[in-house]
Amino acid sequence: MEYKMYIALRKLYLRPENMKKRFQKAKEWMYIPKDHRRKVLWSDESPFERLNCPKISYVRRKQGNGIGKENLTGTIKHGGGKIMLWECFSYSGVGNKCESMGKWIVFNILRSVRKTWKNLSINWE
Template sequence: MARHLNDIDKALICDDIESGLSLNQISIKRGFARRTVQRIAENLRNNVLITRKQGYGRPQLLNNSMKQFIKNLHNMNSFISSREIIEKLNKEFNLKVSRPTISRFLSSLGLITNLVLKKPLLRPVNIKKRFEICKNFLRMKDETLKKIIFSDEVKINLFTSDGARYVRHYPGERHNSKNIVPTVKHGGGCVMVWGCISYQGVGRLVFIENTITGAAYKQILAKNLRQSANEMGIESFIFIHDNDPKHTSGVVKDWIDAKEIDILPWPPQSPDLNPIEHIWAFIKK
């Protein structure tokens, strides 16, 4: 439904008319239909009052108290649905309204609807640790940052991804082969790999054939960590891996201590802070 022009809109259109702009130019400039601009021009030419008549148009269903009530409901619970708001509004004011009415009012507040973002439930102490390591990265000198080696393991599907995919197609082309993702029995299998990266580039990519344990992880580091650093041209490096149990196992800690490798402590539940995740996302494509 077209909205009414307010008095400010009409005054601006009148200014444009008096400045010599054409009706088409004003229509494009102000975003109103040419017929609307033409009507205001005719009223201006005939000295007709162009301000909006008081009470003109369909009265609003929601009064100020109802609007504030709805606003308070949302402020207390941003997940509340239009249906729940309607029920509470009816109970409080004995008023039945439609979902579009509620949606329009919420939109008028500047609210938008998005898919809910999900993230790990973090304790305050872990949130603080995440914040601290981010501040440490910002304070680090470039020379130090260039010495850091980030590592991680990841599972990569050989045929299709685990997640849902979307495709845009023309009507009648849903079953066109170009719009179909072929599948195989049992998902086509997957591989587990270990890798590492730094400012200087990428290190080795190691395929893991069996279940990885602390001892197996130690062997991966022993055969590939220093070698990756050498291939990336890093003489003295700082190593980062997350708090996976196999990473923090005694056999791995003992090996790291024996090799005098510098470790940068990593906050719990923080894989998203590791830049190697961007590499995994690229490989999975």
């Protein structure tokens, strides 16, 4: 028997109805005039792990062997915590980002939008 390299696969699960909704929304945005798209402020909120970042882990084992202690990678319980970052961008450029934690989430995000609006001089009229 020879050893083979294995990588743990990851895939975001989307239900078929959610895939259809995303595709429909993308098709709608294709035909919206450029003038309107220039007034849109896109936003994204992403979680980041402080420690124990998810990495690709390679394991060499004989084909057909199960998972043994020698094939495992140690982890830290609770991983040091996550932080949520909120950021935005528009046709004019990239906006500010803010750490959105605690009870001031909405306040911080709105303050960030206000700064971005001033810095990028977006005309929302």
